Amino acid sequence: MNYRFSNKLANLAPSAIREILKATSDPSVISLAAGNPAPDAFPIEELRRHMADIMETEPITALQYGISEGYAPLRSAVADDLRERLHVGGEEDDVLIVSGATQGIALLTQALCNEGDVVLCEEPTFVGSLNAFRAFGAKPVGVPMEDDGISIEALRAACEAHPNAKILYLIPNFQNPTGITTSLEKRKAALALCREYGLVLLEDNPYGDLRFAGEDIPAIKTMDTDGTVLYCGSFSKVLAPGIRVGYLCGNRALLAKLTVGKQTQDVHTNGLAQMAAYRFLTGGNYHAHLKSLPEIYRRKYRVMRDAIEAYFPKAAKTTEPEGGLFVWCTLPDRVDSAAFCKEAAEHKVAVVPGAAFLSDPNGTSHAFRMNFSTPTDDAIREGCRILGALLHEKL
Numbered sequence: 001m002n003y004r005f006s007n008k009l010a011n012l013a014p015s016a017i018r019e020i021l022k023a024t025s026d027p028s029v030i031s032l033a034a035g036n037p038a039p040d041a042f043p044i045e046e047l048r049r050h051m052a053d054i055m056e057t058e059p060i061t062a063l064q065y066g067i068s069e070g071y072a073p074l075r076s077a078v079a080d081d082l083r084e085r086l087h088v089g090g091e092e093d094d095v096l097i098v099s100g101a102t103q104g105i106a107l108l109t110q111a112l113c114n115e116g117d118v119v120l121c122e123e124p125t126f127v128g129s130l131n132a133f134r135a136f137g138a139k140p141v142g143v144p145m146e147d148d149g150i151s152i153e154a155l156r157a158a159c160e161a162h163p164n165a166k167i168l169y170l171i172p173n174f175q176n177p178t179g180i181t182t183s184l185e186k187r188k189a190a191l192a193l194c195r196e197y198g199l200v201l202l203e204d205n206p207y208g209d210l211r212f213a214g215e216d217i218p219a220i221k222t223m224d225t226d227g228t229v230l231y232c233g234s235f236s237k238v239l240a241p242g243i244r245v246g247y248l249c250g251n252r253a254l255l256a257k258l259t260v261g262k263q264t265q266d267v268h269t270n271g272l273a274q275m276a277a278y279r280f281l282t283g284g285n286y287h288a289h290l291k292s293l294p295e296i297y298r299r300k301y302r303v304m305r306d307a308i309e310a311y312f313p314k315a316a317k318t319t320e321p322e323g324g325l326f327v328w329c330t331l332p333d334r335v336d337s338a339a340f341c342k343e344a345a346e347h348k349v350a351v352v353p354g355a356a357f358l359s360d361p362n363g364t365s366h367a368f369r370m371n372f373s374t375p376t377d378d379a380i381r382e383g384c385r386i387l388g389a390l391l392h393e394k395l
């Protein structure tokens with residue numbers, strides 16, 4: 001059969017990450033390529049208990065169709081948690097439960113973007129979001145990252161250059177892939193520009209609870225007074241990504257439109273998973289669990305940082321994240337990271353080439369992403385040793 005695929009998906013490259021991950025199915029390959037949370041952070045016992053109890057006491061609620069907005073007790077528990085811990089959510093705001101942040105990002109694009117409309121984003125940025133933008137016909141346009149977040153000067157220029165820009169997409173905490181945190185000044189400046197140019201600011205914050213150094217910076221949503229910001233959160237990194245539960249907090253009228261979109265995608269998020277997330281959130285251990293996470297990530301990061309210091313040449317510049325899952329390594333301009341990552345894979349270490357995170361799928365990058373949350377300590381050390389030896393050969 002000659003499948004005549006739609007233009008929307010024809011433009012989606014089978015991502016470089018997927019290609020790299022193919023190599024990682026070989027057990028002899030050390031993978032620093034994943035974007036997974038640390039498996040020892042999953043509260044397995046507690047989830048097992050909650051799910052068993054739900055199936056014992058409320059099976060019909062879990063198994064019956066639910067409403068698209070989400071399981072009502074979870075919606076209000078999420079709203080309370082956002083308000084109490086992050087000061088996120090105002091009078092005009094509501095919460096929509098989504099099947100992972102990925103769906104939230106797709107729903108906003110679906111709701112706002114016509115074919116060819118522009119989504120401004122950090123360059124580099126999370127490849128899953130780039131693909132969500134493209135899948136709904138939007139065109140991602142990258143705005144360069146600096147050490148303290150998106151370049152505000154370049155953002156203003158991009159707003160001027162693209163009158164059909166509808167969304168600014170930011171990952172302000174421990175960004176994927178760079179690990180960079182956006183400063184308070186830049187959060188304010190980005191919000192002001194969105195107001196001036198009529199863009200919705202999509203604040204994607206899946207890693208906010210994984211801070212292991214430095215001080216919390218207020219979410220952009222806390223500064224929102226007119227519905228400009230749509231805040232996107234997820235249980236993927238604090239509970240488990242496999243349950244596929246995330247949430248949006250934003251203006252009620254905007255969310256009503258996204259809810260219609262959700263009805264065309266999956267009707268509602270998995271009922272059992274929502275109910276388990278609710279019990280987890282309100283069951284008494286939630287805050288203690290959140291407090292336990294930074295230590296796990298701090299320790300893993302330390303292992304990678306020590307290995308970088310020991311093995312990498314100084315010409316390879318690495319970011320020093322204050323949380324999250326990733327370190328970003330930038331090589332001198334003469335080194336193409338795609339070729340470097342290919343060679344690293346031949347030496348049995350997988351990292352993700354920077355080009356995978358660019359808004360232009362044919363762009364080139366001199367950087368690559370390393371993950372420290374999933375591999376074992378020994379794998380981090382050995383992976384960095386092998387990468388370091390290769391880097392010394394190149395630089």
Ligand SMILES: Cc1ncc(COP(=O)(O)O)c(C=O)c1O
Nearest residue numbers: 035100101102126176234236246
């Ligand atoms: C920045 C960012 N946003 C969203 C997601 C997807 O999260 P979810 O599992 O909630 O769909 C990820 C996953 O790695 C991510 O890095």
